[in-house]
Amino acid sequence: MTLSIRGLKRKLLLLALLPFIGATAAIAIAVALHARSLSNSQQHIVATAYQASKQAELRNYLDLARSAIAPLYDSGRDDDETRARALQVLSKLEFGTDGYFFVYDRSGKTLMHSRQPELVGRNLWDMQAPDGTPTIQLLIHQAEHGGGFVQYPWGRPSTHQMEPKLGYVVLLDRWGWVVGTGIYLDDVNAALAQIDQHASSNIKRTLLWIGLIGTLGMLVIGACGLALNITDHRSSDAKLKLLALQVVESQEAERGRLSRELHDGISQMLVSTKLLLESVPARLEMTTPQQHAIAAPINKALGQINRTLGEIRRISHDLRPAMLDDFGLAAALVQLGREFGESGPMPAAGVSIDTSAAAGKDLPEAINTVLFRIAQEALTNIACHAQARCVKVTLAVLPQQVTLSIVDDGRGFDYDAVQADARRGIGLRNMRERAESLGGRIQIDSQPGRTALLAMIPFFAVPSPTSEHLI
DSSP states (O other): HHHHHHHHHHHHHHHHHHHHHHHHHHHHHHHHHHHHHHHHHHHHHHHHHHHHHHHHHHHHHHHHHHHHHHHTTTTTOOOOOHHHHHHHHHHTBTTHHHHHHHEEEETBEEEEEESGGGGGOOTTOOOOOOSSHHHHHHHHHHHHHHHHHEEEEOOOTTTTOOEEEEEEEEEEEEEEEEEEEEEEOOHHHHHHHHHHHHHHHHHHHHHHHHHHHHHHHHHHHHHHHHHHHHHHHHHHHHHHHHHHHHHHHHHHHHHHHHIIIIIIIIHHHHHHHHHHHHHOOOOOOOOOHHHHHHHHHHHHHHHHHHHHHHHHHHHHHHHHHHHHHHOOOOHHHHHHHHHHHHHHOOOOGGGEEEEEEETOOOOOHHHHHHHHHHHHHHHHIIIIIIIIIEEEEEEEOOOEEEEEEEESSSSOHHHHHHHHHHSSOHHHHHHHHHHHTOOOOEEEETTTTEEEEEEEOSEEEEEEOOGGOOO
């Protein structure tokens, strides 16, 4: 029953923890997904805003370039000198560190490139980006279809590294020129990377907080479960002790009842039978020889009755000594010591009983019974195993507890070995359980030549167990 209750408690604890863990994990996943979605949305908005800003900026730059060469282009002249002057004007225009203009003809020949003059005069029609895209063809195609924006990778003049670039081109149809400019997108990518890093940092920090809160919650649930188990364990332990006390008291009550029945019932009947048998010869009108013939079996029966009465008195006394109920524990221990000395393996002078520290103290019946039975069990063990010559029993009533000390000079024993062996030490376990039933404890120190047993019982009124305590 106890194991099934413990298993049920573990299952209830798991049923409390598993949904909590599942809910915490679901919250963490939902928060992470939502945060990632917000980050992507923010990146899209930022990228769109940057893109629009860059496009407007490129339009303005190209409008300025067209305005700079407009007098030459609108003059209607198509000679080489006019075109050379226009290319010279465009080559001098620049913005920022890596901002410049370029001019190609429709066949892909480079007519002007202010930052990469080594390209001038070269036909770049078949030039391809690292991904295989024909860059110059895309620019010319876009210009021939009304102009517009083209994104492509190009070497950055200041770093000579290939980076993404947003270009804007228009077609000067009469001259057959593709005029364009561009802005590198590294700042856009850096801004997007910063947003992504910030979002990832926020997600990690949020998940960490969720993990900490979840761990704290599990610890709280576990602590509550542990506290509940400890409380239940203490309650069960108290109930078991109370039940053990009730069993002991029931045993003692039954012992007392049997002792009284033997003493007041069977003993009295045997005494009456003895008196009747003793009166038989006097009532028979017989000759002396006949009286002698009858007296022999009657005397034998009377001897048997006397021995039976003695055995009944001994059993009655062992079951529940009247001295314990009539005069208390101190007197009962003195009588027990005298009987042990008379019937035990050592002389009566070898048994010392000191109850002076308990004289005149009225102890609760439960304490009297437990300490008397401990002393009885200890003296029985000494008689059977110790081979002792001297035993000293000391009873003391202190302000907070009652102590019973029993010391002998026997051969001693290995206490740990006896406790570990389930087939031995039954008497020791009985003594310990009796003491623990009243909240007390027993200390045993044994070595060759000396064994000391000390029983300590808290001195307070012990309530009699009732059914309501065992609910």
